[in-house]
Structures are given as C-alpha cells and as structure tokens.
Amino acid sequence: xxxxxxxxxxxxxxxxxxxxxxxxxxxxxxxxxxxxxxxxxxxxxxxxxxxxxxxxxxxxxxxxxxxxxxxxxxxxxxxxxxxxxxxxxxxxxxxxxxxxxxxxxxxxxxxxxxxxxxxxxxxxxxxxxxxxxxxxxxxxxxxxxxxxxxxxxxxxxxxxxxxxxxxxxxxxxxxxxxxxxxxxxxxxxxxxxxxxxxxxxxxxxxxxxxxxxxxxxxxxxxxxxxxxxxxxxxxxxxxxxxxxxxxxxxxxxxxxxxxxxxxxxxxxxxxxxxxxxxxxxxxxxxxxxxxxxxxxxxxxxxxxxxxxxxxxxxxxxxxxxxxxxxxxxxxxxxxxxxxxxxxxxxxxxxxxxxxxxxxxxxxxxxxxxxxxxxxxxxxxxxxxxxxxxxxxxxxxxxxxxxxxxxxxxxxxxxxxxxxxxxxxxxxxxxxxxxxxxxxxxxxxxxxxxxxxxxxxxxxxxxxxxxxxxxxxxxxxxxxxxxxxxxxxxxxxxxxxxxxxxxxxxxxxxxxxxxxxxxxxxxxxxxxxxxxxxxxxxxxxxxxxxxxxxxxxxxxxxxxxxxxxxxxxxxxxxxxxxxxxxxxxxxxxxxxxxxxxxxxxxxxxxxxxxxxxxxxxxxxx
Amino acid sequence: xxxxxxxxxxxxxxxxxxxxxxxxxxxxxxxxxxxxxxxxxxxxxxxxxxxxxxxxxxxxxxxxxxxxxxxxxxxxxxxxxxxxxxxxxxxxxxxxxxxxxxxxxxxxxxxxxxxxxxxxxxxxxxxxxxxxxxxxxxxxxxxxxxxxxxxxxxxxxxxxxxxxxxxxxxxxxxxxxxxxxxxxxxxxxxxxxxxxxxxxxxxxxxxxxxxxxxxxxxxxxxxxxxxxxxxxxxxxxxxxxxxxxxxxxxxxxxxxxxxxxxxxxxxxxxxxxxxxxxxxxxxxxxxxxxxxxxxxxxxxxxxxxxxxxxxxxxxxx
Numbered sequence: 001x002x003x004x005x006x007x008x009x010x011x012x013x014x015x016x017x018x019x020x021x022x023x024x025x026x027x028x029x030x031x032x033x034x035x036x037x038x039x040x041x042x043x044x045x046x047x048x049x050x051x052x053x054x055x056x057x058x059x060x061x062x063x064x065x066x067x068x069x070x071x072x073x074x075x076x077x078x079x080x081x082x083x084x085x086x087x088x089x090x091x092x093x094x095x096x097x098x099x100x101x102x103x104x105x106x107x108x109x110x111x112x113x114x115x116x117x118x119x120x121x122x123x124x125x126x127x128x129x130x131x132x133x134x135x136x137x138x139x140x141x142x143x144x145x146x147x148x149x150x151x152x153x154x155x156x157x158x159x160x161x162x163x164x165x166x167x168x169x170x171x172x173x174x175x176x177x178x179x180x181x182x183x184x185x186x187x188x189x190x191x192x193x194x195x196x197x198x199x200x201x202x203x204x205x206x207x208x209x210x211x212x213x214x215x216x217x218x219x220x221x222x223x224x225x226x227x228x229x230x231x232x233x234x235x236x237x238x239x240x241x242x243x244x245x246x247x248x249x250x251x252x253x254x255x256x257x258x259x260x261x262x263x264x265x266x267x268x269x270x271x272x273x274x275x276x277x278x279x280x281x282x283x284x285x286x287x288x289x290x291x292x293x294x295x296x297x298x299x300x301x302x303x304x305x306x307x308x309x310x311x312x313x314x315x316x317x318x319x320x321x322x323x324x325x326x327x328x329x330x331x332x333x334x335x336x337x338x339x340x341x342x343x344x345x346x347x348x349x350x351x352x353x354x355x356x357x358x359x360x361x362x363x364x365x366x367x368x369x370x371x372x373x374x375x376x377x378x379x380x381x382x383x384x385x386x387x388x389x390x391x392x393x394x395x396x397x398x399x400x401x402x403x404x405x406x407x408x409x410x411x412x413x414x415x416x417x418x419x420x421x422x423x424x425x426x427x428x429x430x431x432x433x434x435x436x437x438x439x440x441x442x443x444x445x446x447x448x449x450x451x452x453x454x455x456x457x458x459x460x461x462x463x464x465x466x467x468x469x470x471x472x473x474x475x476x477x478x479x480x481x482x483x484x485x486x487x488x489x490x491x492x493x494x495x496x497x498x499x500x501x502x503x504x505x506x507x508x509x510x511x512x513x514x515x516x517x518x519x520x521x522x523x524x525x526x527x528x529x530x531x532x533x534x535x536x537x538x539x540x541x542x543x544x545x546x547x548x549x550x551x552x553x554x555x556x557x558x559x560x561x562x563x564x565x566x567x568x569x570x571x572x573x574x575x576x577x578x579x580x581x582x583x584x585x586x587x588x589x590x591x592x593x594x595x596x597x598x599x600x601x602x603x604x605x606x607x608x609x610x611x612x613x614x615x616x617x618x619x620x
Numbered sequence: 621x622x623x624x625x626x627x628x629x630x631x632x633x634x635x636x637x638x639x640x641x642x643x644x645x646x647x648x649x650x651x652x653x654x655x656x657x658x659x660x661x662x663x664x665x666x667x668x669x670x671x672x673x674x675x676x677x678x679x680x681x682x683x684x685x686x687x688x689x690x691x692x693x694x695x696x697x698x699x700x701x702x703x704x705x706x707x708x709x710x711x712x713x714x715x716x717x718x719x720x721x722x723x724x725x726x727x728x729x730x731x732x733x734x735x736x737x738x739x740x741x742x743x744x745x746x747x748x749x750x751x752x753x754x755x756x757x758x759x760x761x762x763x764x765x766x767x768x769x770x771x772x773x774x775x776x777x778x779x780x781x782x783x784x785x786x787x788x789x790x791x792x793x794x795x796x797x798x799x800x801x802x803x804x805x806x807x808x809x810x811x812x813x814x815x816x817x818x819x820x821x822x823x824x825x826x827x828x829x830x831x832x833x834x835x836x837x838x839x840x841x842x843x844x845x846x847x848x849x850x851x852x853x854x855x856x857x858x859x860x861x862x863x864x865x866x867x868x869x870x871x872x873x874x875x876x877x878x879x880x881x882x883x884x885x886x887x888x889x890x891x892x893x894x895x896x897x898x899x900x901x902x903x904x905x906x907x908x909x910x911x912x913x914x915x916x917x918x919x920x921x922x923x924x925x926x927x928x929x930x931x932x933x934x935x936x937x
Contacts, residue, residue, distance in 0.1 A: 111642060115913050116874045119893075123646065126897045126905050203766045207879050210768045211894055223768075230772050230883075234780055244769045252764040259760075350840055387843030394841075399834035402853050403933055413852075414842040449932040465842060 009264060012256035019250050023069035032060035034067040035218045045238070052242050055225070056232045064220040065242050069250070071221040075132055076201035079139030080194055086140065087147025088190060094148065095155025106152045109145040117142050121204060122213065130213045135205055142204075143197045150193060154186040188265035195261055199254035206247055222247040294371035295363050297506045298347070298473055299323040303375070304359035305342050305351070305530075307575070314575040316355065317342055317530045321602070324473065324506040329499065331521035331538065332510045333553070337572055339530040340510045344475045347374060347508075348392050349382040364390070367472060388418040391471035395478040397458035401450035407461045408434065408446025414468040433464040438494055456487035460494065467498060467505075474499075475508045480516065488516075496520055514557050518542060523608070526550050529572060529583050532602060536609030546611040548588045551619050582613070590615050624928050632921040639913040643906050644691050648684060655680055678704075678902075700910065701903035710907035713892060718911065720790065721881070721888035724811070725873050727804055729866070731812035732819050737862070739816075740823025741855065747828055755820065762817035767876070771810045771883035778806065788884035807884040811877065815869060822865045826858040833857070860930050867923035871916045 038058030046053040052061035087109065094106035112120065124138035208214035209223025217224060222243045229239035305317035317339040324330045332340045345351050347362055362374035366389055374382065386392075394400045401410060411430035415421060421429070427446070434442035437460040450458055459479060466474060476495065480488035496519075499507055509521055517524055517538060524541050526534040526549065534547040545551040552568040570587035573579055579586050581596040588595070595614060604610045613619065655674040656666055675681045679690070694701065700710040743752040779787035785802055793800040830836065831854060839849050878890035885891075889908060896904035 111638065115639075115909070116872050116876065116916055118872070118876050118878055119874070119909055119912055122878070122893060122897050123905065123909055126900055126902075127646070199764075206766055207768055210879065211882060213894070213897060226769065226772060230775075233772075233776055237776055237780070240772060240776060244773065248761075248765045248769055251766065252761055255760065255764050348841055350837060383840075383843050383845070385843070386841055392838075392841040394834060394838060396834060400838040402835040402839070402857065404856050404931055405852075413839070413844060417842055417844045417848075451933045462838070465838075 008260045009257070012253050012260055015253040016250075016257055019069060019253065020073060022066060023073050026066050026070050029066065031063040031066060034059060034063045034220045036060070037218075045236075053236075053238065055239055056228055056236075059220075061225075061239065061242055064225060065222070065246050068220040068222045068225055068243065069246065071132060071215050071219060072202055072205055072223075072247075072250075075135050075139070075205045075215075076198045079136045079201045080143065080197040082136065082140040083143035083197060084147050084190060084194055087144035088151040088186065090144065091148035091151025091153075092155055095152040095159065102152075106148050109148045112141060112145045118204065118207065121208060125208065125213050130208075131216050132214075132219075135208060135214050139201045139204060143201065146193060146197070147190060150189050151186050154189070192258060192262050192265060195254060195258045199251055199258065202247075202251060202254070294365050295323060297324050297326045297328075297365060299363045300343070300347070300360065301363065302360040303343065303346060303357070303362065305339070305346060305355055306358045307355050309356075313356075313358075315358075315530060315578075316575060317346075319602075320360070320527070320530070320532050322525050322532065322535070324508055326472070326504040326506055327499075328523065329507040329509060329521045331517040331524040332508060332527060333512065333514065333517055333524055334527035335512060335572060337529065337575075338527040340527050341477055343527075344392070344477050344508060344510050347473075347475060348386055348390055349374060349377065349379070350386075350392070364473075384418070387414045387466075387471075388469045389472045391466040391469075391474045393459075393463055393466045393474065393476040393479045396482045397455060397462045398450065398482075400462050401458055403450055406447055406449060407453065407458075411446070411461060411465045411468055414465045418469050429468070430464070433468055434461060437461070437464040437467075437498070438490075439464070454487075455483050456490060459483060459487075459491055463491075463494065463498070467502070470502065471505060473506045473508070475510070477510045478512070479509075480513070481511070492516060492520055514542065514553060526553070529575070529578065531583060531612065532610075533584065533612045534610070535602075536605075536607070540607070540609060546605060546609065546616040546619055547584075547613045548590050548615075548619055549584050552587075584613075590618055621928060625925055628921055628924045632917055635917045636914050639917060640692065640695060640910055641688075643910050643913070644688060647902060647906055648680075648687065695910075700907035703904050704901045705899060710904050713904075714889065714907060714911050717887060717889045717892050720886065721874075721877055721890060724804065724807055724877055724881070724886060724888060725870060727808035728811035728815055728873070729870055731808060732815035733866070735812070736816040736819025737823055740820040740862075741827055741850070743820070743824045744827035744831065745850070747824075752824075756824070759817040759820045762813050763821070765814070766879075767810055767814060768879040768883055770813055771807065771880050774806055774810055775883065788886065790885070790887050803884075803886075807877075807880045807886050810880055810884075811873065815866075815873075818869055819862060819866055822862045823858065826861050827854055830854045830858045856930065860927065863926055863930065864923060867919060867926075871919050874912045874915055874919070 036059060038054065040058065042054065042056060042058045044054040044058070052065065055061055055064065090105040090109050094102040094104075115123075120142055121135075121138040124141065125134055128134040128137065205214055206221070206223035206226070209221045210227045212224075212227065215221035215224055225243035226240065226247070229236070229243065233240060300320060300322050303317060303320045304315065306313040307316045308314060320339065320343055322330065322332070322343075332343065334340045342351065342355060346355075346357060347364075351357070357375045360375065363371055364374050364385075365371045366385070372381070374385075377385075401407065408427055408430045411433055412423070412426035415426045415429055416423070419426075431442050431446045434446055439445050439457055439460050445453065445457070445461075450461075453461065459482075463479070479495070480491050483491060495507070495509075499505055507520075509517070511517060521538050523536065524538045525532055526541070526547065528549050534541060534545065534550045536546075541550060542554055545554055549568075556568060568587060573583065573586065579596065581598055582588070582591070582600050585591040585595040590613075592615070600612050600614045602610050602612050603616070605616070655671050655678060672681075679687055682690075698711055700714065702709055703713075739755055743755045746752050775787050778784050785806060788806070789803055791799045791803060836849060836853055839853050844853075877886075877888060878894060880886065881888045881890040882894065889912070893905070893908045895901075896908065
C-alpha cells in the first residue's frame with residue numbers, strides 16, 4: 001500500500017476509530033448513569049454537571065449519547081460480521097459445489113433481495129418482537145446475500161483459473177487450493193462491503209429505534225434519543241441536535257471510510273478516466289503565427305509532445321517532421337510507444353488532456369487555400385475542419401461506434417455536423433456512403449445497431465463516416481489491427497480504392513504492420529521512441545534501409561518460405577529513461593562509442609530520403 | 621423488443637409467486653405459533669383454550685397445504701385477509717393508502733432527478749474544478765444523513781421555528797389541491813435529498829466514464845458540436861446505469877418511506893404497516909409486505925424494459 005493511500009485512509013479511519021474507542025470506553029469514563037431519571041431536572045439546558053443538558057426524564061444527555069453509540073455500534077458491527085461470515089460461507093459453498101448446493105445457498109439467499117430492506121426488518125420484528133437481538137438477526141439476514149454474491153462470483157472466477165483446473169485434472173482435491181485462491185481475492189471487496197454494511201446497518205438500526213421498534217427503552221440509543229427529543233422539540237430543540245449530530249457524523253465518517261477503502265483497494269476505480277472532452281471545450285491555444293512556406297496539404301514541423309506537466313513531463317514525441325502531399329499515402333510505422341498514434345491525434349487536435357504540444361507546427365492548407373497551424377488553432381475552428389476536411393479512422397471499430405445509435409445515423413451525423421441538410425437527405429446520403437464502402441444491403445444495414453454488424457462491417461461504417469464529407473486528409477490509426485486477417489485485406493483494398501476515387505485525398509496510415517505499408521503507401525516514416533529515424537519512398541526504404549532499426553524491422557517480417565525470423569534484441573527504453581545519444585544504440589549492432597556521446601540529427605540523403613543514423617553507409 | 625418484454629414479464633410473474641410463497645412460509649414455518657405469540661404479549665403464558673380458539677379462527681389448525689391453497693386462492697381474488705383486531709379487510713385499507721405512498725415516492729423521485737441529473741452532468745464536465753468538489757462533498761453529506769434526522773430537522777425549522785408550513789398531515793387532493801401539495805412538499809423533499817445525492821454521484825461517475833470512450837473521440841473527430849456530443853452521445857449512454865441505480869433505490873423506498881411517513885404524519889401504507897407490526901396483526905403485515913414486494917418486482921421489470929429501450933444490445937441478450 002502506498003503512502004498516498006494511507007494518507008487518504010488516515011482521516012476517516014481516525015474518526016471512526018475515535019468513535020469506536022469512545023463507545024468501548026463508556027463504562028470506564030466518569031459518566032452519569034444513562035438511565036438515572038431525575039424528573040425535577042427535566043429538559044434542563046447544559047450545565048456544569050451535565051455538559052449537554054438533561055432530557056425529558058432528566059437523564060444526562062452526554063452520558064446517553066456515548067452509551068447510545070455503544071448500542072448502535074454493537075448492533076451494526078455484530079450484524080455486519082455475522083452477515084459477512086454467513087454470506088461468505090454460503091457464497092463459497094455455492095460457487096464451489098454448484099448444482100443443488102448453489103440453489104440452496106446463493107439463490108435462496110438472493111430471495112431476500114426480493115424484499116425492500118426496511119420491510120424485511122419489520123417482518124422480522126413482527127415475528128421476534130423489538131430489541132437489540134432482533135435487530136442483529138434482521139440486519140444479518142438482510143446483508144448476508146450481498147456477501148454471498150461477492151464470494152460466489154470470486155469462487156466461480158477462481159475455479160476457472162488455469163492452475164486450479166490443471167490441479168483438478170491431476171486429481172488433486174481443489175478445495176484447499178480454492179480457499180487459498182479465493183479468500184485473498186475476496187478479501188478486498190468484502191472489506192469494502194463490510195464498511196458499507198456497518199454504515200447502512202447503523203442507518204436502519206437508528207431508524208427502527210426511532211420508530212420504537214428497535215432498541216427497547218430505557219436503554220439509550222441515538223434513534224431513541226431523537227424519538228424522545230422530537231416529542232419535546234418545541235420546548236427543548238437543542239436536545240435534537242446532539243443525537244442527530246452524533247448519528248450523522250458517524251455515518252459520514254463511515255461512508256468516507258468506504259470511499260477511501262474502495263479507492264485504495266480497487267485501483268481500477270481510482271484512475272480519473274482520460275477525459276478528452278475537457279481539453280476539447282477549453283483548448284484555446286495562442287493565436288496563429290504567420291506560416292512560412294505553405295504546404296500543398298500538410299506539413300508537420302519539429303513537433304514536440306509531452307505527457308504531463310512540469311519537470312516530470314515525459315517527452316513522448318520529439319522533433320517529428322513529416323509531410324503529406326495531395327493524393328499521397330504516407331505510412332507511419334513503429335512499435336507501440338513510438339509516438340505514431342499521438343502524432344496522428346495531434347494533427348486533429350484530439351490529444352488526451354494529459355498530452356500537450358510543447359513545440360513545432362502542424363501546417364495545413366485547406367480547401368479555401370489558406371494555411372493554418374493546427375497546433376495553435378482554436379477549438380471552434382478545429383471543429384469545423386474535423387470530419388469535414390480532416391478525418392480519422394480509429395483502431396477498434398466496435399469501440400468507435402456509439403452502441404445506442406443506428407449505424408446510418410452515425411454516418412449521417414458527420415454530414416449534418418458540416419452541411420445544412422435535412423435529416424432525410426443526410427440519411428439518404430449515409431446509405432449511399434455505406435453502399436460505397438461495400439456494405440451489402442446498405443439501406444437495411446443503415447438501420448442496424450453496431451452490435452448487429454461484424455467487425456469488418458463496423459470498420460466499413462466508421463470509414464463511411466470518415467469520408468462522408470470528402471476530406472482532404474484522412475488519418476487511419478491502425479484501422480485493420482482489430483480485424484481478422486481476411487477482413488484486413490478487404491479493408492485495405494477498400495481504402496486504396498476510395499483514395500483512387502477521391503483523387504486529391506491525402507492519407508496518413510499509422511500501423512506497425514510492414515506488409516500493409518508496402519501494399520498501400522507511397523512513402524514511409526519510421527518512428528522509434530518518439531523520433532523519426534528514417535523516411536523515404538516505401539520501396540527504397542524497405543529495399544535498402546538506411547537505419548539499423550528499419551533494417552531490423554524488415555528482417556523481423558517473415559518472408560515466403562524463409563521462416564527464419566530475427567527478433568530485435570533488447571527492449572524499447574522507457575520515456576523516463578531514454579539513453580543519451582542515439583536512442584537505438586543500446587539495441588544496435590553497429591553502435592560505437594560516438595553513437596552514445598551525442599544524439600544524431602536527421603540527415604538528408606537526397607531523393608526524399610533521410611535517416612537518423614551516423615553510420616547509415618554501413619547499414620546492410 | 622416485444623419478445624424480450626414477454627420473456628421478462630413471465631420471469632416477473634414467477635417471482636411474484638415466489639414472493640407470495642415466501643411470505644406465507646415465513647409466517648407458517650418459523651418456530652413459534654403465531655396464535656401463541658399473539659396472545660403471549662406481556663410475558664404471561666397464554667390460556668391454551670384461547671390459543672386453540674385463535675388457531676381455529678386463523679385456520680392454523682388445518683394442514684399446511686390446505687392453508688397454502690386457500691391463501692393463494694384468496695390472493696387470486698384480491699383477498700388479502702382481514703385484520704385480527706377489527707375484521708377490516710386488509711385489501712381495502714391498502715387500496716386507500718397505497719396511492720398516497722406512491723405519490724410521495726414519485727414526487728421525491730421527480731425532485732431527485734430534476735436536481736441530481738443536471739448537477740451530476742455539470743460536475744462531470746467540470747471534473748476536478750471547484751464546483752465539482754463542492755457538489756461532491758455536499759452529495760456525500762446528504763447521502764449520509766438518515767431521512768428521519770432530515771425530516772425531524774425540517775419539521776423543527778420550517779414548521780416550528782419559521783412556521784411556513786404545518787408540521788405534517790394530509791389533505792386529499794380533491795378537497796384542497798394547494799394544501800395537498802404544500803403538505804406533500806416537505807416529506808417529498810426530505811426523501812429527495814438523499815436520493816438526489818445518489819443520482820448525482822451515479823450521473824457524475826457514469827458521464828466521466830463515457831467521456832473517455834472511443835466513440836466520444838470519434839464524434840469529436842467528426843467535428844460534432846460539443847453540446848450535441850454531450851446530449852446525443854454521452855448522456856444517453858451514461859443514463860443506463862443511472863436508471864438502474866435510481867430504480868433500485870426507488871424499490872428500497874417502497875418500504876423506506878416508513879420513517880418519513882411517520883415523521884410527517886403522512887397516512888400512507890407505511891404507517892399502517894408500523895401499526896400492524898406493533899399490534900402483530902399477521903394478516904395485515906403479510907398483506908402489506910406482499911403488496912410492496914410485488915410492486916418491487918414490477919418496478920424491477922419496468923427497469924429491465926426501460927433498459928432495453930435505452931440500450932439496443934440488451935434486447936438480444
């Protein structure tokens with residue numbers, strides 16, 4: 001557990017601990033007798049002998065508040081503990097034996113959930129009569145099913161773990177393995193469940209006592225104190241204050257403890273989800289600078305991107321330059337973490353909020369002939385370009401489509417975002433587009449929901465939305481990675497065909513698949529840990545690489561019946577620990593001392609080729 | 621969609637039968653004779669003759685299957701039995717009081733959604749900002765204060781001190797609509813406070829999650845306007861878990877209005893139930909528990925159907 005976690009837990013834990021300690025120490029404290037009646041001192045305001053005053057029977061309020069905590073806490077903790085043990089046992093048994101046992105344990109426990117909780121508690125009170133014991137029974141019955149569910153789910157999950165299955169196949173008794181596997185797994189969720197149960201048991205206990213169906217007078221309990229104070233509310237309103245404060249405060253502290261526990265024990269819930277929308281609404285960068293030498297379509301000049309802020313910021317993309325001409329296909333190749341996707345997102349201004357442009361320009365010449373720097377363009381202007389002149393197709397088509405809207409509507413949405421059309425006309429065009437991207441029976445498919453299409457069909461729909469307005473530049477970020485091999489070929493064919501039809505459309509194809517590159521691209525940019533290491537026409541770069549990394553990548557592609565595959569030795573260095581000098585030197589067979597001394601610059605070799613290697617002449 | 625609705629309805633009908641049977645079994649199978657329990661209040665051993673007479677009167681001396689048969693038969697005719705104390709038909713009293721309780725819950729749910737949903741959306745869109753922090757703390761506290769504490773304090777402040785409204789009670793809508801609504805406001809707002817906090821938290825976390833989804837980025841890549849993205853792409857997807865949680869809480873409220881009705885003297889089903897529990901009037905308790913549980917099951921059915929309406933994927937599950 002990290003220090004930050006302990007920090008989060010400290011405050012609520014201290015408050016809850018303090019309350020529990022105070023309640024536990026009640027018999028040792030010099031308190032007045034909580035049930036001693038002194039009718040003459042009825043409703044006396046706070047005095048020296050009675051710090052919080054006296055109630056409607058002249059009993060000491062402070063003493064009753066502390067003794068009342070004992071009753072409330074004892075009932076809730078005991079009930080939570082009994083429910084926890086019984087429920088967990090039921091869940092383990094049901095999950096382990098399945099079949100009839102499962103019906104007898106988990107399913108029958110779940111029948112309890114058919115009843116609203118307070119109602120069930122009242123039913124138990126009817127049968128057993130009011131009292132603390134009844135409360136414990138009622139609350140245990142109420143909360144056991146939740147524990148049973150958690151334990152049951154975890155047991156089932158553990159049963160399917162490979163090594164448990166393997167042990168069972170070997171004939172070993174898996175009961176012990178299961179216990180050893182399951183208990184550690186269920187402990188964190190059960191701990192959260194426990195604190196939740198205590199808090200909610202406390203609310204129910206005080207509620208029932210308030211109704212006069214819980215703790216039996218004259219025993220003190222916070223619910224009873226509120227009940228009593230309510231009857232004398234017009235004469236002594238302050239009496240209402242103390243038990244209300246004590247009860248609410250304790251529950252707030254318990255709930256805070258739950259939240260903190262959940263955050264600490266379940267790290268998945270803690271990560272603030274990457275929220276591109278905030279950057280989207282607030283991303284106004286400084287005004288446009290005059291652009292030198294406008295590109296025909298797009299030129300990225302010395303782009304720097306950083307993840308995070310301040311000294312800890314990671315330089316994810318450094319000095320990346322690339323250009324796409326109208327009608328050209330540029331492939332951007334690299335392993336995961338090479339910065340190729342971030343570069344693509346930066347062009348559309350869709351970087352996640354933690355990533356910032358720290359340098360460089362993204363010059364784009366639009367349909368109207370003016371050149372803008374996309375890295376400094378305001379969000380409204382960017383939005384007018386996105387989906388119209390600039391488009392993007394993402395990796396996973398099933399995640400890219402909104403599950404609750406029809407496919408045709410999602411294509412039509414792109415059109416209507418930029419063209420003033422009637423809904424019917426946009427829908428008609430969407431069908432035509434779906435037909436154009438090769439979706440069979442497009443009119444019918446347009447009315448389908450994404451889950452009703454296959455992966456390949458979904459990607460076709462995503463592409464249809466991307467080309468809906470005839471973009472000048474299409475960025476495709478690994479559009480085939482999530483698809484089957486046979487579908488991949490079809491999608492590539494489609495994209496090549498669309499480009500041929502569209503004439504002037506430029507295409508940036510981001511991928512890690514070299515075979516795809518040679519099929520579709522005119523030129524290629526090879527990236528390694530955030531830098532461009534080599535660039536040039538595809539045939540030349542792959543035919544005679546001028547950077548050892550490109551050479552290694554090419555060598556790692558299996559070719560024909562030559563099934564020898566050379567993997568690149570070593571690992572990609574992490575961004576926070578980049579090697580000085582050439583980033584590839586630690587994995588490079590050609591590295592010499594000079595390579596690690598200074599970072600090599602991108603060197604132009606003529607003929608549109610460049611490399612970031614000092615020893616490019618020696619690369620085979 | 622229709623097939624899905626039919627399938628879910630059949631399951632719900634089965635659950636109603638299970639609930640009815642459970643209520644019957646709880647009363648009849650647990651140790652202790654209801655007749656003896658009923659007569660033994662005050663710690664005195666009851667007179668065996670009186671117990672036997674009561675058993676006959678309640679039909680407890682008949683074999684269990686026969687009792688079960690007449691119980692289910694009665695249910696099918698809308699007969700929930702008669703009060704032990706005054707012979708009043710239970711079904712009649714429930715029919716009178718149930719609408720009042722449902723009205724209270726509906727008003728509270730309306731208030732909770734009207735406040736919780738927009739504030740939760742706002743907090744998510746401004747996540748980490750001062751408004752989000754303030755609202756989240758407020759929601760955390762509102763959720764923690766027990767309803768009867770809120771209710772009692774509301775009565776103390778608005779009825780006793782400020783004298784804006786009377787401390788509670790009920791006027792039929794037909795007699796005086798304005799006074800009816802004025803009396804409804806306090807208990808409804810009391811329930812709504814905690815419920816709005818639940819809706820707020822759920823909306824906030826759900827919207828934050830959806831904002832991080834790929835299809836939101838796709839929508840941005842299409843150049844769709846921010847407001848349309850929020851309304852069209854985010855909220856509808858984010859609503860799915862919110863609807864579920866809200867409905868679950870409404871279900872708990874079916875029994876949970878007991879405290880609020882008690883505090884505000886609202887003559888709903890709950891007050892009837894508390895009296896029945898205190899008097900150990902079995903037919904009354906069984907009838908009320910049964911009706912509320914059946915409503916609970918029906919509510920869950922409604923949620924399932926609503927869920928299918930919101931999320932096309934569910935219809936095929």
